[in-house]
Amino acid sequence: MRALIEAFGRLVEKIRGVSHIDKSVLAELSREIQRALLRADVPLDMIKQFTDDVLRRLREGGPPAGIPIKEYLLYVVYEKLVELLGGEFPAEFKPARRPYVVMLVGVEGSGKTTTAAKLAKYLARRGYRVGLVQTDTIRPAAFDQLKQLAESVGVPFYGERDSKSAAEIALRGIEKFRNLDVIILDTAGRHRSEESLMQEIKAMYEAVKPDEVMLVIDATVGKQAAAQAEAFMRHAPVHSVIITKMDSTARGGGALAAVVKTGARVKFVGTGEGVDEIEPFNPRGFVSRLLGMGDFETLVDRVRAALEEDKVLQEVESGRFDLLTFKRQIEALLKLGPLSKLIQLLPGGLALKVSEDRVELSQRNLKKWLAILSSMTREELANPEILNASRIRRVALGAGVTPREVREMLEVYENIKRMTKILRKRLRAHGKLALRGL
Ligand SMILES: Nc1nc2c(ncn2[C@@H]2O[C@H](COP(=O)(O)OP(=O)(O)OP(=O)(O)O)[C@@H](O)[C@H]2O)c(=O)[nH]1
Ligand SMILES: [Mg+2]
Structure with missing residues (x-):
């Protein structure tokens, strides 16, 4: 086990030293991964599949904004290794009967x-x-x-x-x-x-x-x-x-x-x-x-939240922005902290307008909104226009807030939705973090 930890330790060190990604960096990483897996005596076909998968993942899309490339690499290797070892399951021993x-x-x-x-x-x-x-x-x-x-x-x-x-x-x-x-x-x-x-x-x-x-x-x-x-x-x-x-x-x-x-x-x-x-x-x-890291869960959470945010941005980009998107965005925000890309990307004037509307993107507000969104039905989330007074009362009751607070949230949502046009232009200018073509 120690030799195995050492082999993977070298891989982690190498990843930590990465400052950019190009063909030769990927080739070197892939060799180091293969070395570590060979050391572990992983079957050859699985090793090949593993490195192919990792490289494909990296080519499909680079790190989400805000995540340094090395953290993203660690994340991908970590997730793929977990998958290699059976994925996510609780290894429970539950005697179903007696004896x-x-x-x-x-x-x-x-x-x-x-x-x-x-x-x-x-x-x-x-x-x-x-x-x-x-x-x-x-x-x-x-x-x-x-x-x-x-x-x-x-x-x-x-x-x-x-x-x-x-x-x-x-x-x-x-x-x-x-x-x-x-x-x-x-x-x-x-x-x-x-x-x-x-x-x-x-x-x-x-x-x-x-x-x-x-x-x-x-x-x-x-x-x-x-x-x-x-x-x-x-x-x-x-x-x-x-x-x-x-x-x-x-x-x-x-x-x-x-x-x-x-x-x-x-x-x-x-x-x-x-x-x-x-x-x-x-x-x-x-x-x-x-991989010798105790705090992997936080890294994984952060990368996942950032990936989720990217997905939201893509939806915005393609012109879709309903309450479901809004809800997922809030969930991602709660994980990432208040400095969201979405807000960063807001045109300055509009960001100001949002705050004039007393919309404070505090954790407290986000949590309240999440509660409100969670008491909506899927139908309401996908079609916010059906939210009439009686539905709003029901949602407020379910979330433990006042109908006024529900309306406030809907206003914020409408505001952000209105901005998405401008946002979409910005996103295009922003460019995509493509690693395609490597
Ligand atoms: N280091 C280490 N040794 C172990 C472990 N499990 C078992 N052993 C050792 O492996 C040897 C064989 O263990 P046993 O439990 O007798 O194996 P067995 O399968 O019952 O053997 P047979 O009954 O002869 O088939 C013993 O010396 C154990 O101490 C382990 O997890 N780590
Ligand atoms: Mg025995």
Whole structure:
């Protein structure tokens, strides 16, 4: 993981040093991105796709006004990395019924037994009553290993030292723990062959019908994780994946990306040998750490708000400016602070006129307007002219303001709308921040 952070750290440094964008800067960045992803052992086709995507994003449009080019580059790389690792999803573990049976599967030494104990502790801490069942009848030490781990994390254990059938042990374990919330089944990883391992897993799956099959994959296999996941998927459904040993390799990123590509969902990552070293996997958090920035969310929010503003400007430019546009503009303004481009672009005289109308673009006013706009229907937002006295009363009531305040806001909107003609001319003169043609 440290080597991975270093590789991405170099990329971030390079981006921070960028002062302008041209072909050679893009080529250099793209090489640095490829180096970092190769280091992480991301599959080659994914690397190619990734850099193509990033470059396309940059060519499609430069940074929105007000956002320095390097911040925009960081934003694009960050967003694309999050996407590569599965996008935005909450990695929640929610036992849908009781008892909820989790079956851990994986090749020999991937970390199943350790992970079973980690998961048990993680869930017990969150108030679930958890039981651990050892079904590994092949490795002689497996029984004691999990029994001791269960004791150390303080959850009940079930196992049968001399039994031969894994499925039968599992069923008796589930019966014994039927009053608990979550039952975690550990399985054998050592087998004569991959085929016999898969056959046992298949047989056990069919006998036990667990609620969730979790595949445990060692991060050091890197992009091979995809083939491993697919092999298991051919024999039993894989509902979720845990990637272990993230602490001990630079290849964890590649393992994650490769697994995501198979369509499986990574729910947890293991980050050490200790029973506490497990965490829910969350692409945003992971990428923030990778890029070594704690405050990424603010950067992302700022760039998103600025992009939104650009979109509003485009709508103004194309002559569309209804209350929906106005509402989105206010939302963007609230994120960006009061120095909006829209206001900056207002012809001086008109800006003055706006303030003469007692229109103060204070945060307080913006919030009030947002409340007013939020109590309008979509129809009203798209067709402001239908807002008659009774509709205005209803909107005022919904927003907790007076009808007069609603009318004031509508006046401001009308004013700005009237200005859009002039604004459109200005925008054309302003030019577009095009990176097209690179
Ligand atoms: N550094 C590190 N080591 C881990 C992690 N998870 C497991 N290990 C180590 O990996 C080794 C194998 O772990 P086990 O839990 O016994 O693996 P297993 O899949 O149960 O192995 P078999 O039952 O033989 O198939 C042990 O030395 C663990 O301490 C992790 O997240 N980080
Ligand atoms: Mg084991």
